[in-house]
Amino acid sequence: MVNKNLKETVKNAKYFLLDMDGTLYIGDKLIGDMDKTLATLRQCGKKIIYLTNNSSKSKQRYEEKLQKIGLFDPRDTVYTSGIATAEYLNSSFKGKSVYLMGTDALKKEFEEIGVNLVEDKTPDVCVLAYDTELTYDKLCRFVTYLKRGAYYIATHPDVNCPHPEVFIPDAGAFIKLIEASTGMLPAEIIGKPFDGMGKNLMRALGLGKDKFIMVGDRLHTDIAFGNNCGFASVLVLSGESDLDDIGKIEGKPDFVLNSLNDIIDYL
Ligand SMILES: [Mg+2]
CATH class of the missing domain: 3.40.50.1000 (HAD superfamily/HAD-like)
Incomplete structure (x- = not known):
């Protein structure tokens, strides 16, 4: 897979939007040294937003879960489709x-x-x-x-x-x-693959599309979301999808990595 522009894309981006299950961990088990990978991203000045469609649990519950498995840092943000919906109601209704x-x-x-x-x-x-x-x-x-x-x-x-x-x-x-x-x-x-969460984030942070990278393991939700928002999209093969799936279903990624841990090579 050609990743020649990933280095430039990463350099220009400020926010990493991260799917969780299949991208950072599976169940309660981290994928490789994900805690170290996220720490390196932060050291390089990147901001981390954990994105989830699950609107049954609060942001605080997710923060606690991420903390328990050694991922969450106070500089990070959890963004659920529930919170995105409430923010959308506040701005448009x-x-x-x-x-x-x-x-x-x-x-x-x-x-x-x-x-x-x-x-x-x-x-x-x-x-x-x-x-x-x-x-x-x-x-x-x-x-x-x-x-x-x-x-x-x-x-x-x-x-x-x-x-x-x-x-x-x-x-x-x-x-x-x-x-x-x-x-x-x-x-x-509002949630993935639709662009509501991305539009809210761009509006709230006052940033353009090129400042965001969406990383996830599902083509039809994570990658389709990135594409619908105009963000660079990175498919990781650590979860649900493998290379053969690309092109078969909606959502063609801009880049493919075996796991998010490989992003270190592009920082
Ligand atoms: Mg996933």
Whole structure:
């Protein structure tokens, strides 16, 4: 694979957007000396943002997990599709009322960011998140509010969430459930592979596309996201994809590395 421009791309970039599972670790096991690799990136003045579509857990829970396995540094940031959705609501639906089908942890984050959450009155916007505390009452409220005309946003499209024994239903499966009942689909989806998280980051940091590099192990989410945002994309072969997958599915990476540890050669 030709990586001749990677050195220049890395030199010019400021932010490394990192997928986590399959890119930094698998389960709880680091991929090679990933702790040292991230430390070297920081020493070279690069900023690290961990990106996840999982909107069921809080930023703090992810920080604790990353800390436990020796990766997190206070200079780093965790960015979830849930937080990205709350920020998007604040910038594009300022002051509008929102019904959130999500966990208590996500509700707390929405409130901290300043989203006007409501429960018992018809909202302007309905947000579907990965609600691991989903109840029938929440589902009924959600479809009722949609049918009354609320604008429909989903945090991310993943149908399943990896789990030790079998894959378990994620937000994308809830989207299908709502569609089966109402015939309605989200007007917008924020998480990867869509560009919402990237647009938020560029706006918040006041930086152009060339200052970001997206690194991940999935072509159809991580790499497609990088491409949709116009960021340089690096596929790592430490997780789900191998070289044969490139070209078969959506998402052609700009660069390919065996693992993120190989980035050291380009710093
Ligand atoms: Mg991954």
